[in-house]
Amino acid sequence: RVRGGNKMAPTNVLRCCQRVVGWIPVIFITLVVCWSYYAYVIELCVFTILSIGEKVVYLIVFHLSFIMFVWSYWKTIFTSPAQPSKEFNLIKSDKEQYDREERAETQQEILKRAAKDLPVYTRTANGAIRYCDRCQLIKPDRCHHCSACDMCVLKMDHHCPWVNNCVGFSNYKYFMLFLAYSLLYCLFIAATVLQYFIKFWTGDLPDTHAKFHVLFLFFVAAMFFISLLSLFSYHCWLVSKNRSTIEAFRAPVFRNGPDKNGFSLGIGKNIKQVYGDQVKYWLLPIFTSQGDGCSYPTRLVNQDVEQPNTINNSEPVKNIADGQSLPPRPLSESQNRLLGGIDQHWIDDESDEDSSKARAVPNQNVSISIDQESTKRST
Numbered sequence: 001r002v003r004g005g006n007k008m009a010p011t012n013v014l015r016c017c018q019r020v021v022g023w024i025p026v027i028f029i030t031l032v033v034c035w036s037y038y039a040y041v042i043e044l045c046v047f048t049i050l051s052i053g054e055k056v057v058y059l060i061v062f063h064l065s066f067i068m069f070v071w072s073y074w075k076t077i078f079t080s081p082a083q084p085s086k087e088f089n090l091i092k093s094d095k096e097q098y099d100r101e102e103r104a105e106t107q108q109e110i111l112k113r114a115a116k117d118l119p120v121y122t123r124t125a126n127g128a129i130r131y132c133d134r135c136q137l138i139k140p141d142r143c144h145h146c147s148a149c150d151m152c153v154l155k156m157d158h159h160c161p162w163v164n165n166c167v168g169f170s171n172y173k174y175f176m177l178f179l180a181y182s183l184l185y186c187l188f189i190a191a192t193v194l195q196y197f198i199k200f201w202t203g204d205l206p207d208t209h210a211k212f213h214v215l216f217l218f219f220v221a222a223m224f225f226i227s228l229l230s231l232f233s234y235h236c237w238l239v240s241k242n243r244s245t246i247e248a249f250r251a252p253v254f255r256n257g258p259d260k261n262g263f264s265l266g267i268g269k270n271i272k273q274v275y276g277d278q279v280k281y282w283l284l285p286i287f288t289s290q291g292d293g294c295s296y297p298t299r300l301v302n303q304d305v306e307q308p309n310t311i312n313n314s315e316p317v318k319n320i321a322d323g324q325s326l327p328p329r330p331l332s333e334s335q336n337r338l339l340g341g342i343d344q345h346w347i348d349d350e351s352d353e354d355s356s357k358a359r360a361v362p363n364q365n366v367s368i369s370i371d372q373e374s375t376k377r378s379t
Helices: 002-022 024-046 052-078 092-100 104-115 172-202 209-241 245-249 267-275 316-324 333-340 351-378
Strands: 144-146 151-153 158-160 165-167
Touching (some): 002 024, 024 052, 024 172, 024 209, 052 165, 052 172, 172 209, 172 267, 209 245, 209 267
Antiparallel strands (some): 144 151, 158 165
């Protein structure tokens, strides 16, 4: 026991140091934001700007953008990453059998048996069930293990050092709002400071201690705006495609093979999956994302022959919605609304699907004609 404790001690110390170091980027951003507040409010608005009306307008708009920026940043940092529910853990007997088994084929059979009633559609690159040996659970779709947080995170996008947190299902909306309000904050500061930056630079204003604050304020705001613009644009593109950063670099693998657009439901549905159904809450850093993070609608479910809930070609829209609700976890109200409005063009118009629909129609006609003949004979 003593030896085991001695072995664990360096690991615990290292992890503690990593947690402390992880807060350095957050502290840096916090200090920059605090300085920008002082430089803009005190040095620019109080000591430099002479017009009372200009001061009032600048201060009102600045504080609105500042509050929304700090609010969304705070929520992104301190919202805990969502983890898989207990139903994705192996039961005790399966866990013991999995640990005793040395053959990978038999282990996969155990995982397949455990995952048959779970809403899991994605696989590894080799077609195996996605299992986390560290957390000892079957990974839900779009879930990945974060080595920095040492946990499996639902719909993990990436681990962001600037917020010292994993960006995933529980805080992805906050992260997007954080980027958006950061852009507005930097853009507003750069646009309003520009004229005074030029005046200080050309000597139209006297040299005071406010000069250096205004000069650096413009450079810092412009620099952060340029860097954030590319990042925000990239994540807007990801939202429109319903992909995470991980999925953009490595397409999710379904039973039918990899498909980078497997979770895409159309731009409108993709946006609502992140921001929610009610537009009035989109710009507020409150949780309104659809679903539970463990299961996601996919346009490939109807092609999955191993799925317990099969798709009937005669009722494509209704049964696609039914195919998403797999036991034991029912879909939430927001997911039902999402799936209830699925349009036909979200499903691949492949030749095999068209042919299956063409075969379904004659079968219905035959059944009708047989019923008519039986009716005539009976009469």
